[in-house]
Amino acid sequence: MNDSSNDRRKFLKNTGLLALSAGLIPSLLKAETKGEDADSQACDKTTLDFYGEGPFYTANAPTLTSGQLASNTEPGSRMIISGRVMNLDCTQAIQNATIDIWQADDAGAYDNSGFKLRGKTTTNSQGFYQFETIKPGKYLNGSTFRPSHIHIKISATGFPELTTQIYFQGDSSIPGDAAASITSGNFDASARIIPLYTNSQNVLEGTWDVVIDANGSGLGQSDIHLNKGMIYSASPNPFRDKIEIRYGVFNKAKVSLNVYDLQGQLVANLEEEVLEAEKYVATWKAPLNLKKGYYFISLQINQLQVHYLKILKS
Ligand SMILES: [Fe+2]
Numbered sequence: 584m585n586d587s588s589n590d591r592r593k594f595l596k597n598t599g600l601l602a603l604s605a606g607l608i609p610s611l612l613k614a615e616t617k618g619e620d621a622d623s624q625a626c627d628k629t630t631l632d633f634y635g636e637g638p639f640y641t642a643n644a645p646t647l648t649s650g651q652l653a654s655n656t657e658p659g660s661r662m663i664i665s666g667r668v669m670n671l672d673c674t675q676a677i678q679n680a681t682i683d684i685w686q687a688d689d690a691g692a693y694d695n696s697g698f699k700l701r702g703k704t705t706t707n708s709q710g711f712y713q714f715e716t717i718k719p720g721k722y723l724n725g726s727t728f729r730p731s732h733i734h735i736k737i738s739a740t741g742f743p744e745l746t747t748q749i750y751f752q753g754d755s756s757i758p759g760d761a762a763a764s765i766t767s768g769n770f771d772a773s774a775r776i777i778p779l780y781t782n783s784q785n786v787l788e789g790t791w792d793v794v795i796d797a798n799g800s801g802l803g804q805s806d807i808h809l810n811k812g813m814i815y816s817a818s819p820n821p822f823r824d825k826i827e828i829r830y831g832v833f834n835k836a837k838v839s840l841n842v843y844d845l846q847g848q849l850v851a852n853l854e855e856e857v858l859e860a861e862k863y864v865a866t867w868k869a870p871l872n873l874k875k876g877y878y879f880i881s882l883q884i885n886q887l888q889v890h891y892l893k894i895l896k897s
Pocket residue numbers: 637639687732734
Protein backbone atom coordinates (compact mmCIF):
# COMPACT_ATOMS: atom_id res chain seq x y z
CA MET A 584 0.00 0.00 0.00
CA ASN A 585 2.90 2.25 0.68
CA ASP A 586 5.50 0.96 -1.69
CA SER A 587 7.72 4.01 -1.58
CA SER A 588 8.58 3.35 2.05
CA ASN A 589 9.40 -0.27 1.46
CA ASP A 590 12.57 -1.73 0.23
CA ARG A 591 13.30 -5.15 -1.12
CA ARG A 592 16.65 -6.57 -1.99
CA LYS A 593 18.09 -9.95 -2.72
CA PHE A 594 20.42 -11.64 -0.30
CA LEU A 595 22.64 -14.70 -0.26
CA LYS A 596 22.16 -15.27 -3.95
CA ASN A 597 20.77 -18.78 -4.46
CA THR A 598 22.53 -20.18 -1.41
CA GLY A 599 20.58 -23.00 0.09
CA LEU A 600 17.75 -22.93 -2.38
CA LEU A 601 18.53 -26.40 -3.67
CA ALA A 602 18.48 -27.86 -0.20
CA LEU A 603 15.24 -26.07 0.57
CA SER A 604 13.51 -27.29 -2.55
CA ALA A 605 14.60 -30.88 -1.99
CA GLY A 606 11.94 -31.63 0.59
CA LEU A 607 13.88 -30.62 3.67
CA ILE A 608 11.73 -27.64 4.40
CA PRO A 609 9.47 -28.78 7.21
CA SER A 610 12.37 -29.93 9.36
CA LEU A 611 14.37 -26.82 8.58
CA LEU A 612 11.40 -24.70 9.46
CA LYS A 613 11.08 -26.45 12.78
CA ALA A 614 14.77 -26.18 13.51
CA GLU A 615 14.78 -22.51 12.69
CA THR A 616 11.66 -21.68 14.64
CA LYS A 617 12.70 -23.65 17.69
CA GLY A 618 15.80 -21.48 17.88
CA GLU A 619 15.94 -17.74 18.23
CA ASP A 620 12.27 -16.86 18.09
CA ALA A 621 10.35 -19.89 19.19
CA ASP A 622 7.17 -18.15 20.22
CA SER A 623 6.47 -16.40 16.97
CA GLN A 624 6.27 -19.33 14.61
CA ALA A 625 6.31 -22.70 16.30
CA CYS A 626 4.18 -25.11 14.30
CA ASP A 627 3.48 -27.94 16.69
CA LYS A 628 0.13 -29.69 16.89
CA THR A 629 -2.06 -28.11 19.54
CA THR A 630 -2.34 -30.34 22.57
CA LEU A 631 -5.37 -31.39 24.55
CA ASP A 632 -5.74 -30.25 28.10
CA PHE A 633 -5.27 -32.93 30.75
CA TYR A 634 -8.62 -31.98 32.31
CA GLY A 635 -10.41 -32.26 28.98
CA GLU A 636 -13.65 -30.36 28.86
CA GLY A 637 -13.96 -30.29 32.66
CA PRO A 638 -17.28 -30.21 34.54
CA PHE A 639 -18.60 -26.86 33.34
CA TYR A 640 -19.24 -27.24 29.62
CA THR A 641 -22.67 -26.35 28.27
CA ALA A 642 -23.51 -27.38 24.72
CA ASN A 643 -25.26 -25.14 22.19
CA ALA A 644 -23.76 -21.85 23.34
CA PRO A 645 -24.89 -18.89 21.23
CA THR A 646 -22.84 -17.36 18.44
CA LEU A 647 -20.98 -14.29 19.68
CA THR A 648 -22.00 -10.86 18.43
CA SER A 649 -18.99 -8.86 17.24
CA GLY A 650 -16.73 -11.38 18.92
CA GLN A 651 -17.85 -10.25 22.39
CA LEU A 652 -17.79 -13.05 24.97
CA ALA A 653 -18.07 -10.61 27.89
CA SER A 654 -20.62 -7.80 27.82
CA ASN A 655 -19.33 -4.27 28.30
CA THR A 656 -20.56 -4.28 31.89
CA GLU A 657 -18.95 -7.58 32.88
CA PRO A 658 -16.58 -6.92 35.84
CA GLY A 659 -12.91 -7.77 35.34
CA SER A 660 -9.86 -6.91 33.29
CA ARG A 661 -10.78 -6.58 29.61
CA MET A 662 -8.89 -8.96 27.40
CA ILE A 663 -8.71 -9.72 23.67
CA ILE A 664 -7.61 -13.14 22.50
CA SER A 665 -6.91 -13.78 18.87
CA GLY A 666 -5.03 -16.12 16.63
CA ARG A 667 -5.20 -18.34 13.68
CA VAL A 668 -6.24 -21.91 13.04
CA MET A 669 -3.83 -23.74 10.77
CA ASN A 670 -3.31 -27.25 9.47
CA LEU A 671 -0.59 -29.53 10.77
CA ASP A 672 2.39 -27.89 9.05
CA CYS A 673 0.97 -24.37 9.13
CA THR A 674 0.73 -24.13 5.36
CA GLN A 675 -3.05 -23.78 5.24
CA ALA A 676 -5.36 -21.47 7.15
CA ILE A 677 -8.57 -23.17 8.26
CA GLN A 678 -11.59 -21.00 7.58
CA ASN A 679 -15.03 -21.45 9.17
CA ALA A 680 -13.61 -23.39 12.10
CA THR A 681 -15.91 -23.15 15.13
CA ILE A 682 -14.30 -21.85 18.31
CA ASP A 683 -16.55 -22.74 21.27
CA ILE A 684 -15.43 -20.80 24.35
CA TRP A 685 -16.38 -20.93 28.03
CA GLN A 686 -14.79 -19.48 31.11
CA ALA A 687 -15.28 -18.36 34.70
CA ASP A 688 -16.11 -14.77 35.61
CA ASP A 689 -13.84 -12.40 37.52
CA ALA A 690 -14.80 -14.09 40.79
CA GLY A 691 -14.01 -17.56 39.44
CA ALA A 692 -17.63 -18.66 38.93
CA TYR A 693 -19.17 -20.31 35.87
CA ASP A 694 -22.68 -19.53 34.71
CA ASN A 695 -24.14 -23.04 34.81
CA SER A 696 -27.71 -22.06 34.11
CA GLY A 697 -27.31 -19.60 31.23
CA PHE A 698 -24.71 -18.62 28.68
CA LYS A 699 -22.84 -15.77 30.33
CA LEU A 700 -19.17 -15.98 29.25
CA ARG A 701 -20.03 -18.79 26.86
CA GLY A 702 -20.22 -18.53 23.11
CA LYS A 703 -19.01 -19.58 19.70
CA THR A 704 -17.16 -17.71 17.02
CA THR A 705 -15.71 -18.82 13.69
CA THR A 706 -12.47 -18.25 11.85
CA ASN A 707 -12.63 -15.94 8.86
CA SER A 708 -11.40 -16.58 5.34
CA GLN A 709 -7.81 -16.07 6.50
CA GLY A 710 -8.23 -18.51 9.39
CA PHE A 711 -8.25 -15.74 12.02
CA TYR A 712 -10.46 -15.68 15.08
CA GLN A 713 -10.78 -13.06 17.79
CA PHE A 714 -12.90 -12.60 20.88
CA GLU A 715 -13.11 -10.00 23.61
CA THR A 716 -13.65 -11.07 27.17
CA ILE A 717 -12.43 -10.50 30.72
CA LYS A 718 -9.56 -12.31 32.34
CA PRO A 719 -11.11 -15.31 34.15
CA GLY A 720 -10.88 -15.50 37.92
CA LYS A 721 -9.44 -18.50 39.71
CA TYR A 722 -11.51 -21.14 41.46
CA LEU A 723 -10.71 -23.84 43.95
CA ASN A 724 -10.04 -27.35 42.71
CA GLY A 725 -9.76 -29.35 45.92
CA SER A 726 -7.48 -27.33 48.16
CA THR A 727 -5.63 -25.39 45.42
CA PHE A 728 -6.72 -22.75 42.96
CA ARG A 729 -6.76 -23.58 39.29
CA PRO A 730 -4.82 -20.95 37.33
CA SER A 731 -6.82 -18.45 35.29
CA HIS A 732 -7.87 -20.29 32.13
CA ILE A 733 -10.22 -20.29 29.17
CA HIS A 734 -11.77 -23.48 27.81
CA ILE A 735 -11.81 -23.77 24.04
CA LYS A 736 -13.28 -26.43 21.79
CA ILE A 737 -12.30 -26.22 18.14
CA SER A 738 -14.17 -27.99 15.40
CA ALA A 739 -13.83 -27.80 11.64
CA THR A 740 -15.19 -29.93 8.85
CA GLY A 741 -12.99 -32.94 8.33
CA PHE A 742 -10.95 -32.39 11.50
CA PRO A 743 -11.24 -34.24 14.77
CA GLU A 744 -12.66 -31.99 17.49
CA LEU A 745 -10.06 -30.53 19.82
CA THR A 746 -10.91 -29.60 23.42
CA THR A 747 -8.30 -27.74 25.39
CA GLN A 748 -7.56 -24.82 27.70
CA ILE A 749 -5.32 -21.77 27.56
CA TYR A 750 -3.44 -20.25 30.49
CA PHE A 751 -1.51 -17.01 31.03
CA GLN A 752 2.18 -16.52 31.62
CA GLY A 753 3.21 -15.50 35.10
CA ASP A 754 0.22 -17.11 36.82
CA SER A 755 1.45 -18.32 40.22
CA SER A 756 -1.07 -21.19 40.24
CA ILE A 757 0.36 -22.86 37.12
CA PRO A 758 3.16 -24.87 38.81
CA GLY A 759 0.70 -26.42 41.27
CA ASP A 760 -1.96 -27.29 38.71
CA ALA A 761 -2.14 -30.89 37.50
CA ALA A 762 -3.00 -29.83 33.93
CA ALA A 763 -1.19 -26.52 33.38
CA SER A 764 2.10 -27.80 34.77
CA ILE A 765 2.51 -30.62 32.22
CA THR A 766 5.47 -29.86 29.94
CA SER A 767 5.67 -32.88 27.64
CA GLY A 768 3.58 -35.50 25.91
CA ASN A 769 -0.01 -35.43 24.73
CA PHE A 770 -1.14 -32.95 27.38
CA ASP A 771 1.88 -30.63 27.21
CA ALA A 772 0.47 -27.25 28.24
CA SER A 773 3.56 -25.14 27.56
CA ALA A 774 2.42 -23.78 24.18
CA ARG A 775 -0.96 -22.98 25.74
CA ILE A 776 0.45 -20.67 28.41
CA ILE A 777 0.33 -17.40 26.52
CA PRO A 778 1.89 -14.02 27.28
CA LEU A 779 -0.45 -11.08 27.76
CA TYR A 780 0.42 -7.60 26.68
CA THR A 781 -1.34 -4.39 27.72
CA ASN A 782 -2.28 -2.30 24.69
CA SER A 783 -2.67 1.47 24.50
CA GLN A 784 -6.36 1.19 25.54
CA ASN A 785 -5.26 -0.65 28.69
CA VAL A 786 -6.76 -3.89 27.38
CA LEU A 787 -4.85 -7.14 27.75
CA GLU A 788 -4.04 -8.79 24.45
CA GLY A 789 -2.90 -12.30 23.82
CA THR A 790 -2.57 -14.44 20.75
CA TRP A 791 -2.88 -18.16 20.53
CA ASP A 792 -2.53 -20.08 17.29
CA VAL A 793 -4.13 -23.45 16.86
CA VAL A 794 -2.61 -26.25 14.81
CA ILE A 795 -5.00 -29.09 14.08
CA ASP A 796 -4.57 -32.44 12.40
CA ALA A 797 -5.29 -32.08 8.71
CA ASN A 798 -5.67 -35.80 8.09
CA GLY A 799 -9.02 -36.50 6.50
CA SER A 800 -9.68 -32.86 5.81
CA GLY A 801 -9.50 -33.21 2.06
CA LEU A 802 -6.28 -31.23 1.89
CA GLY A 803 -4.15 -32.92 -0.72
CA GLN A 804 -0.51 -32.84 -1.65
CA SER A 805 -1.07 -29.69 -3.69
CA ASP A 806 -1.93 -27.85 -0.49
CA ILE A 807 1.52 -28.34 0.98
CA HIS A 808 3.09 -25.09 -0.09
CA LEU A 809 6.42 -24.78 1.66
CA ASN A 810 8.11 -26.09 -1.46
CA LYS A 811 7.16 -22.78 -3.11
CA GLY A 812 8.60 -20.31 -0.65
CA MET A 813 8.84 -19.35 2.98
CA ILE A 814 9.52 -16.51 5.40
CA TYR A 815 12.82 -17.10 7.18
CA SER A 816 12.70 -14.33 9.73
CA ALA A 817 11.31 -10.97 10.72
CA SER A 818 13.42 -8.79 12.97
CA PRO A 819 13.44 -7.10 15.28
CA ASN A 820 10.32 -8.73 16.70
CA PRO A 821 8.77 -6.98 18.60
CA PHE A 822 9.46 -3.94 16.41
CA ARG A 823 8.92 -0.21 16.87
CA ASP A 824 9.22 1.67 13.58
CA LYS A 825 10.51 -0.82 11.06
CA ILE A 826 10.97 -4.52 10.58
CA GLU A 827 13.12 -6.49 8.19
CA ILE A 828 11.56 -9.57 6.62
CA ARG A 829 13.70 -12.25 5.01
CA TYR A 830 11.96 -14.64 2.68
CA GLY A 831 12.68 -17.05 -0.14
CA VAL A 832 10.99 -17.77 -3.45
CA PHE A 833 11.86 -21.22 -4.76
CA ASN A 834 10.55 -20.95 -8.32
CA LYS A 835 9.92 -17.89 -10.47
CA ALA A 836 6.40 -16.82 -9.53
CA LYS A 837 4.06 -13.95 -8.77
CA VAL A 838 4.84 -13.04 -5.19
CA SER A 839 2.82 -11.04 -2.67
CA LEU A 840 4.09 -10.13 0.76
CA ASN A 841 1.38 -8.60 2.93
CA VAL A 842 0.85 -7.44 6.48
CA TYR A 843 -2.54 -8.19 8.04
CA ASP A 844 -4.06 -7.20 11.35
CA LEU A 845 -5.72 -9.77 13.57
CA GLN A 846 -9.07 -9.25 11.90
CA GLY A 847 -7.49 -10.31 8.62
CA GLN A 848 -7.60 -6.75 7.22
CA LEU A 849 -4.77 -5.81 4.89
CA VAL A 850 -2.44 -3.28 6.55
CA ALA A 851 0.38 -3.10 4.02
CA ASN A 852 1.37 -4.65 0.73
CA LEU A 853 5.16 -4.99 0.74
CA GLU A 854 5.60 -6.91 -2.47
CA GLU A 855 3.50 -7.58 -5.53
CA GLU A 856 5.65 -8.70 -8.39
CA VAL A 857 6.93 -11.62 -10.42
CA LEU A 858 10.18 -12.62 -8.75
CA GLU A 859 12.96 -15.00 -9.69
CA ALA A 860 13.92 -17.91 -7.44
CA GLU A 861 16.00 -16.08 -4.85
CA LYS A 862 16.14 -15.06 -1.24
CA TYR A 863 14.92 -11.54 -0.56
CA VAL A 864 14.77 -8.95 2.18
CA ALA A 865 11.88 -6.51 2.53
CA THR A 866 11.95 -3.67 5.03
CA TRP A 867 8.63 -2.37 6.25
CA LYS A 868 8.53 1.09 7.74
CA ALA A 869 5.30 1.00 9.69
CA PRO A 870 3.06 4.09 9.55
CA LEU A 871 3.54 6.39 12.55
CA ASN A 872 -0.08 5.88 13.61
CA LEU A 873 0.07 2.07 13.49
CA LYS A 874 -1.61 0.68 16.61
CA LYS A 875 0.48 -1.36 18.98
CA GLY A 876 -0.32 -5.05 18.95
CA TYR A 877 -0.03 -8.17 16.89
CA TYR A 878 0.07 -8.42 13.10
CA PHE A 879 0.74 -11.19 10.61
CA ILE A 880 3.07 -11.19 7.64
CA SER A 881 1.82 -13.44 4.88
CA LEU A 882 3.81 -14.70 1.90
CA GLN A 883 1.71 -15.61 -1.12
CA ILE A 884 3.04 -17.32 -4.22
CA ASN A 885 0.75 -17.28 -7.24
CA GLN A 886 -2.06 -16.13 -4.92
CA LEU A 887 -1.56 -19.09 -2.59
CA GLN A 888 -0.54 -18.38 0.97
CA VAL A 889 2.57 -20.44 1.59
CA HIS A 890 3.74 -19.11 4.92
CA TYR A 891 2.99 -16.55 7.60
CA LEU A 892 4.70 -15.09 10.64
CA LYS A 893 3.30 -13.26 13.64
CA ILE A 894 4.89 -9.94 14.60
CA LEU A 895 4.33 -7.54 17.50
CA LYS A 896 4.36 -3.76 17.20
CA SER A 897 5.55 -2.48 20.60
FE1 LIG B 1 -12.43 -24.36 34.11
